[in-house]
Amino acid sequence: MQIMRSDHNNQANEIAAADSGHNFGTFYGVVLPSILTMLGAIMFLRVNYITGRAGLIYSLIILAVAISIVMATALSISAISSNTPVKGGGVYFLISRTLGPGFGGSIGVTLFLAQGISIPFNILGFAEAVCSDFPSAASYYLVIALATGLILGIITFTGADLAMKFQVLIFIALGIGILTMFAGALIHVSPETFQANLEPVQGARFGRLFAVFFPAVTGIMAGVNMSGDLKNPSKSIPRGIIITILLGGGLYLLEFLLYGAAFNRDDLMQNPYKIIVDNAPFGTGYLITLGVIAATISTALGLFVCAPRVLQALAKDSIFPQLSGLAKGHGVHNEPRRATLVLVIITIAILLWGGLEGLSPTGMSTGMNMVAEIASMCFLLTYAMVNLAAFVESYGANPSFRPRFRFFHWSIAMYGFVACILVAFYIDYIAATAALVIAWGLFLYIKHRQFEVDFGDARRGFLYSRIRMNLYKLARTPVHPKNWRPTMVILSSRPEMQFYMPYFATMLESDRGIISMVQFVECRVDSDAFGMRDQYRKQLAGILEQHEIYSVFPEVVVCKDFDKALYIFLQSHLVGPLKPNIVMMGFPDNEERIDQNIRHIRTIQTLHMSCVMMHNFDRYRRLLRRVVRGRVDIWWRGTNNISLMLILANLLVNDPLWQGTTLRILRVAETEKEAGELRDELEGIVESARIKADTCVFVTAEPFYLVLRRESADASAIFIGLCPPDSDEEFHKIFQRFNIMLDGMAPAFVVTSSGGADLRA
Missing domain, CATH: 1.20.1740.10 (Amino acid/polyamine transporter I)
Known part of the structure; x- marks a missing residue:
């Protein structure tokens, strides 16, 4: 009473x-x-x-x-x-x-x-x-x-x-x-x-x-x-x-x-x-x-x-x-x-x-x-x-x-x-x-x-009460790969120029997860900075509303040091059991940004999160708000990233604007014997994953980047995995090779998985 x-x-x-x-x-x-x-x-x-x-x-x-x-x-x-x-x-x-x-x-x-x-x-x-x-x-x-x-x-x-x-x-x-x-x-x-x-x-x-x-x-x-x-x-x-x-x-x-x-x-x-x-x-x-x-x-x-x-x-x-x-x-x-x-x-x-x-x-x-x-x-x-x-x-x-x-x-x-x-x-x-x-x-x-x-x-108030109770229940429910959902954080330095990132993020999330877009503003942190933070946040919210992206939560962080702020933000950006499992950002297009991205990916790895970097998307704005036909290619070069790539690619092609596309999983083999084994493995994975996709195995001794550029020249989008090496120097060279390999190609999602998503779940 x-x-x-x-x-x-x-x-x-x-x-x-x-x-x-x-x-x-x-x-x-x-x-x-x-x-x-x-x-x-x-x-x-x-x-x-x-x-x-x-x-x-x-x-x-x-x-x-x-x-x-x-x-x-x-x-x-x-x-x-x-x-x-x-x-x-x-x-x-x-x-x-x-x-x-x-x-x-x-x-x-x-x-x-x-x-x-x-x-x-x-x-x-x-x-x-x-x-x-x-x-x-x-x-x-x-x-x-x-x-x-x-x-x-x-x-x-x-x-x-x-x-x-x-x-x-x-x-x-x-x-x-x-x-x-x-x-x-x-x-x-x-x-x-x-x-x-x-x-x-x-x-x-x-x-x-x-x-x-x-x-x-x-x-x-x-x-x-x-x-x-x-x-x-x-x-x-x-x-x-x-x-x-x-x-x-x-x-x-x-x-x-x-x-x-x-x-x-x-x-x-x-x-x-x-x-x-x-x-x-x-x-x-x-x-x-x-x-x-x-x-x-x-x-x-x-x-x-x-x-x-x-x-x-x-x-x-x-x-x-x-x-x-x-x-x-x-x-x-x-x-x-x-x-x-x-x-x-x-x-x-x-x-x-x-x-x-x-x-x-x-x-x-x-x-x-x-x-x-x-x-x-x-x-x-x-x-x-x-x-x-x-x-x-x-x-x-x-x-x-x-x-x-x-x-x-x-x-x-x-x-x-x-x-x-x-x-x-x-x-x-x-x-x-x-x-x-x-x-x-x-x-x-x-x-x-x-x-x-x-x-x-x-x-x-009613929604708050239901959310509060469900958060408590969710926190007590054991985590299982079968219940994995994309909870994304988008990092953007220029949201007015990178509005395509939340647009494609909503497709990858496909109304099954939660997306936040955060803008880091480096400045001297004082009382004026927090007033500036409110102004930036209103601008970010306005950009999202202008482009009719309503399912992304805007956030702004004012900080002295971007790297430290990112490390703290990714740890603290959560409510109970709801915490980010994917960080989305742009692929570095210059030497200075490569070193910065390496530091970010190291931070993301340390916090057991996955990373999706978007390559070439600033040149493909023609895809926004349009029905897309054609094919989405997924290049499989190892077991670390394939589950997350396939899940995200499947969510993308199920978006109403992308339902005219088909999935294709591609691998490169050195011999016919290896090709046969890979074909059987691909067909088994597609069957067990309950995903409709074509499979293709190429037997060639050509460099991988040439095969990709030739076979995916007419693709609508590309998914490709990236496994970070221990050496920062080697990591720097990988970024350089990716820029050469993907230059002028279709929009590409470069994926680094933490292993939380299981394709067979």
């Missing part, structure tokens, strides 16, 4: 919330809109229908699952909202500041649609109730629904203050209607009826029944979305939504039990609303009518108030440029009138779609059920992301995650997330898949826009 407090955050919440909102308290700002949304059309028009078809046992299971999901979500919301200053936008604000703008934007749209769809759902319920009480009005069912939608939109357009005043009156009427409804059932309760209604009817579709009921318990979002109008969101939201769930859940439980024990199954299914009105005590059916009108209107009005605020928050964050005009508010309370107008248009469109079929012969609206199923899917997806956000915050163990709300653990959020996804697929796996695909599409759209904003979200 998280048990933490922060008076500073509490003050920040108050200031943030008070900037432009109404400063509502817990009851008016959270409980009232939430409970009025929760006790809506379903309570009067669909609970009895569900009880009749599902039976009491399964009806209570539906209620229990729904309440458990909503309660888990409420605890997640409470933890997040009491950990960060909350502004307008409610759940959208919380998710975007936890999982980032990608998830926040996609779920913000989903939440807006869920609440927007729930408005016509309740308006259709209102029209159904009116037509049931006044049968002569049945032919005007759609007209009543459209007129109601317009009137509620106009009331909301004037501002939340007027809407809230209406809600207080509605709350009183709703309370009287619910008491009358319960009293009418209580006088008819019998044990025999209770027993008869326990089991479901044959063919009952519990997924669809759950979908019809679930919008009834989603009212807490109406209170959460008033976050920008609350005096103290961090206190009001947790208290208000939990009170709402306990009160609303208790009332629904009482309704299921009373009506399941009072009336026979056929009446419950065929006349779910009429049975309530007809059995009101002392002829007070009009109070039921008043109650259902209050319930449906209050829910629609509450959603009309809160849903536009989600759209306004999306527009303010510039998540979708097309919505930028909706960010503007009106009046001292920043009323989202433009967003309200959009919502009115959506409401009218859904009413026209859902209300065209009119009422069924039993007086029920089929369109209302369809709208409920769509709303349930949107709400489940939204609740899943809310719980995921809380899980990421808590399980990621961010030090900044210090919620004042005490009754929360990451396992609660994980249950909420899993339950939402499973229930969504149980209701309709096709619709659930479509909803996830649409949400994912919105996420990718936002991501591909390269949305630049820093919400201080929890993704970094």
Whole structure:
């Protein structure tokens, strides 16, 4: 459990919330809109229908699952909202500041649609109730629904203050209607009826029944979305939504039990609303009518108030440029009138779609059920992301995650997330898949826009936590050649001229390792040098970004002596078990650089690392970002370097731009007998290494450099090994011979292996 407090955050919440909102308290700002949304059309028009078809046992299971999901979500919301200053936008604000703008934007749209769809759902319920009480009005069912939608939109357009005043009156009427409804059932309760209604009817579709009921318990979002109008969101939201769930859940439980024990199954299914009105005590059916009108209107009005605020928050964050005009508010309370107008248009469109079929012969609206199923899917997806956000915050163990709300653990959020996804697929796996695909599409759209904003979200903390734990596990895992991966350090003195080095390094790494590019700056080390280091590092990062090389980490070292600094850097450039195993650098093209490279290779050898030197690449920039055809030649002259050369060459030819090339392994033999043995050896190695490559053995007494220049004259790239001799003088001569041998040839990778890579693993 998280048990933490922060008076500073509490003050920040108050200031943030008070900037432009109404400063509502817990009851008016959270409980009232939430409970009025929760006790809506379903309570009067669909609970009895569900009880009749599902039976009491399964009806209570539906209620229990729904309440458990909503309660888990409420605890997640409470933890997040009491950990960060909350502004307008409610759940959208919380998710975007936890999982980032990608998830926040996609779920913000989903939440807006869920609440927007729930408005016509309740308006259709209102029209159904009116037509049931006044049968002569049945032919005007759609007209009543459209007129109601317009009137509620106009009331909301004037501002939340007027809407809230209406809600207080509605709350009183709703309370009287619910008491009358319960009293009418209580006088008819019998044990025999209770027993008869326990089991479901044959063919009952519990997924669809759950979908019809679930919008009834989603009212807490109406209170959460008033976050920008609350005096103290961090206190009001947790208290208000939990009170709402306990009160609303208790009332629904009482309704299921009373009506399941009072009336026979056929009446419950065929006349779910009429049975309530007809059995009101002392002829007070009009109070039921008043109650259902209050319930449906209050829910629609509450959603009309809160849903536009989600759209306004999306527009303010510039998540979708097309919505930028909706960010503007009106009046001292920043009323989202433009967003309200959009919502009115959506409401009218859904009413026209859902209300065209009119009422069924039993007086029920089929369109209302369809709208409920769509709303349930949107709400489940939204609740899943809310719980995921809380899980990421808590399980990621961010030090900044210090919620004042005490009754929360990451396992609660994980249950909420899993339950939402499973229930969504149980209701309709096709619709659930479509909803996830649409949400994912919105996420990718936002991501591909390269949305630049820093919400201080929890993704970094979660990733840090996973990396930390995996580093500990990796450190305890025995090293085996089968798990070898390239971890490269690129040495560059002129990164602006040598950007081809990280480009080809990413191909050799092939998304299987880690690459760093380090620039050593020799200078006098003082306080000014470290400021210069930051400047050089920004330049290096800019060069990599300019050439779209995003998988290379830039690093800069300021030092007095390059050789000493390299020795220290290669030892210390690690995090736990992650340390470099390959150093990449340019091949020396002059006498001074040869001596320098010899010292570097000695250092690299001492630290048991491999070395890859790039020859001729500064003349082959035409290969960058282009599809390469042809052949990659690997010259095998000994056993020390062949494994690493073959692994790297195989990674290179598997790059999408190099897949048009083939591998060829070449050896030189002095006699036919030796050639036969070498061919068998090459074929065996290729087979055991599971690498597709051609083999070729030449029998010749010519100098090796002539054979290489002739046979690889048309190659696209060359791999060749270099075994450092003990003598620096001999090493110097080898570099000179390599320069002569490779001059004017294809780009060449000169490889010196430490032996850590095993081709046959």
